[in-house]
Amino acid sequence: MENEEVVTSAFNIAAFSNRAIIDFISIIILVGLIYYPKHKNKDFIFNFVLFNVVNFMICSLLGAVKIKIGFAFGLFAMFSIIRYRTIAISIKDMGYFFGCVALGMINSLASVDDGYYLLIACNAVILILTFCLERLDFLKNENSKDIVYDNVELIKPDNKLLLLEDLKIRTGLNIHNVEVISIDYLKDVALIKAYYFSKESLNLIPTSKDSDD
Structure with missing residues (x-):
């Protein structure tokens, strides 16, 4: 036993x-x-x-x-x-x-x-x-980020190309489309949603709320 x-x-x-x-x-x-x-x-x-x-x-x-x-x-x-x-x-x-x-x-x-x-x-x-x-590097994600933008003149439909170019320079991201969420003419700012492609789903741009924290 x-x-x-x-x-x-x-x-x-x-x-x-x-x-x-x-x-x-x-x-x-x-x-x-x-x-x-x-x-x-x-x-x-x-x-x-x-x-x-x-x-x-x-x-x-x-x-x-x-x-x-x-x-x-x-x-x-x-x-x-x-x-x-x-x-x-x-x-x-x-x-x-x-x-x-x-x-x-x-x-x-x-x-x-x-x-x-x-x-x-x-x-x-x-x-x-x-x-x-x-290793699926050929796949990309379409990410979006809300941005408080300080140049309301460029949010006009006729200035879309200029807006995209300005956002690319400021953020360093290859932004291909934007959507205007709201406009505050008293503060001369607009809240826009920027769309860009990335291999990773990461929040690369701090929002105004993140900055306050």
């Missing part, structure tokens, strides 16, 4: 070690080789790796209880409501965050009856898909 318990314990340790190695290699590839070369943000690397490791440990330690599916979805839902209030996190960074959390869950709770082949394949699919989507 004691020998069986020793064998079972050794098997559990070996299984945990194998899962930990797969998870560690996957998170290093995702964060170190896919995310960082493109975004150069060391602060998010800390968060991504930490959430992945902590999530992997929690799922591994508590996954033995017969509530694996409900536990996994509950933990994922808990992480989904987390918001970073000190900084603005982009949609793509949030996607990486969920990828790191999902890898921790998959590698800790997935069945390995086939000898880890399916687990390794799932990790490979996630990493390859992330790599391919990250």
Whole structure:
């Protein structure tokens, strides 16, 4: 009986070690080789790796209880409501965050009856898909930004080309279209929405509200 318990314990340790190695290699590839070369943000690397490791440990330690599916979805839902209030996190960074959390869950709770082949394949699919989507440089986003503009003479339809040229010079963005939202003739300013193409969905121009904060 004691020998069986020793064998079972050794098997559990070996299984945990194998899962930990797969998870560690996957998170290093995702964060170190896919995310960082493109975004150069060391602060998010800390968060991504930490959430992945902590999530992997929690799922591994508590996954033995017969509530694996409900536990996994509950933990994922808990992480989904987390918001970073000190900084603005982009949609793509949030996607990486969920990828790191999902890898921790998959590698800790997935069945390995086939000898880890399916687990390794799932990790490979996630990493390859992330790599391919990250390198879709030919796709551009049409972003928009509200701008308080101080030259109301240029907002006339006849001066649209001059307005676009002035906005390009001031903002450094390749603005291709504008929309007048409101005009304040007392302050001689207008609120306009500028449209431009970018590879990333980022707020590059601070608004008047951001400046006040």
